[in-house]
Amino acid sequence: TGKATAVAHPNIALAKYWGKRPFGHNLPAVPSLSVTLAGLATRTTVAFDDALAEDELHLGGHPAAAGPTRRVSGLLDRVRAASGRTERARVTSDNDFPTAAGLASSASAFAALALAASTAAGLSTSPEGISDLARRTSVSAARSAFGGFVALRSGAPGDETLPATPVAPADHWPLRVIIAVTAEGPKDVGSSEGMKLTVDTSPYYAAWVTDAPSLEERVRAAVLARDFQALGSAAEASALRMHASAIAAAPGLLYWTGATVNVLSEVRRLRARGIPAFFTIDAGPHVKVFTVPEAEDEVTTALAAVPGVLRTLSATPGPGAHVVDP
Numbered sequence: 001t002g003k004a005t006a007v008a009h010p011n012i013a014l015a016k017y018w019g020k021r022p023f024g025h026n027l028p029a030v031p032s033l034s035v036t037l038a039g040l041a042t043r044t045t046v047a048f049d050d051a052l053a054e055d056e057l058h059l060g061g062h063p064a065a066a067g068p069t070r071r072v073s074g075l076l077d078r079v080r081a082a083s084g085r086t087e088r089a090r091v092t093s094d095n096d097f098p099t100a101a102g103l104a105s106s107a108s109a110f111a112a113l114a115l116a117a118s119t120a121a122g123l124s125t126s127p128e129g130i131s132d133l134a135r136r137t138s139v140s141a142a143r144s145a146f147g148g149f150v151a152l153r154s155g156a157p158g159d160e161t162l163p164a165t166p167v168a169p170a171d172h173w174p175l176r177v178i179i180a181v182t183a184e185g186p187k188d189v190g191s192s193e194g195m196k197l198t199v200d201t202s203p204y205y206a207a208w209v210t211d212a213p214s215l216e217e218r219v220r221a222a223v224l225a226r227d228f229q230a231l232g233s234a235a236e237a238s239a240l241r242m243h244a245s246a247i248a249a250a251p252g253l254l255y256w257t258g259a260t261v262n263v264l265s266e267v268r269r270l271r272a273r274g275i276p277a278f279f280t281i282d283a284g285p286h287v288k289v290f291t292v293p294e295a296e297d298e299v300t301t302a303l304a305a306v307p308g309v310l311r312t313l314s315a316t317p318g319p320g321a322h323v324v325d326p
């Protein structure tokens with residue numbers, strides 16, 4: 001019928017991706033490993049329509065700006081080329097979490113778009129195919145095609161496709177993720193732009209690329225063994241080393257605010273009191289704190305009281321992208 005709706009969830013990287021290969025095709029320079037979240041979702045409908053002269057994008061009920069619309073059209077062009085369809089599409093996408101808070105949403109957005117567009121165009125919709133298609137527009141979106149714990153290796157010269165691969169299902173480990181929201185409004189420097197500046201100008205970027213694979217291996221082993229302490233030390237190192245490479249760019253990329261640092265200190269205080277918790281930070285001022293179910297209430301209360309924390313959101317490991325009824 002030329003129309004389909006899909007839901008996808010954001011993912012949080014425990015081993016971070018930061019930086020692209022220099023040989024094109026949007027290939028990551030380092031391996032990454034993430035957990036896809038239940039509790040936050042993007043719902044996207046794609047309708048091909050031969051009455052349209054241009055692709056149309058509505059985000060959260062409002063017509064989108066030119067930049068996001070171009071990025072969406074880039075993905076739709078691949079779907080049109082693969083399926084032989086020529087019509088433009090009407091795309092509506094809504095998040096059930098506050099996008100104004102600048103929380104990473106490109107992962108769930110492009111995973112949902114890839115699945116909805118491929119379904120609407122009558123293409124095959126294997127999770128591998130959806131993952132690779134989403135990865136070409138936004139690398140982290142490749143991981144949201146799958147649920148649970150998901151890895152994406154680094155790109156190699158000559159890679160024609162690069163899908164993410166599942167590491168363990170969502171019910172492998174019932175971790176809790178508490179997001180400490182520390183600011184409203186979109187971030188100043190988006191991740192694509194920030195990592196390009198890091199690649200081009202940071203003297204620490206080469207060290208990050210050399211070091212990141214061993215951190216990804218430590219994260220993977222800790223996830224498979226359900227070793228919380230080992231996971232925490234590897235995941236915090238990945239986040240801090242990623243940010244160290246970015247801070248050393250010219251001009252230095254400071255995604256953190258005072259509130260960000262307050263949360264990091266609070267997580268270390270909780271740990272010193274024997275409460276299991278570790279943090280990770282993406283290209284923005286919010287902090288994502290991982291804990292175990294028994295400590296969730298105590299950690300949430302402590303984070304909500306940190307100066308500069310506006311509110312908290314909580315999530316658990318969840319499913320991959322899936323087609324739903326409109």
Ligand code: DP6
Nearest residue numbers: 013016017138139140191192282283
């Ligand atoms: C810090 O996937 O948003 O969240 O590939 O340019 O779209 P593009 O970048 P994006 O970068 C995400 C970076 C990160 C770490 C991660 O998710 O691995």
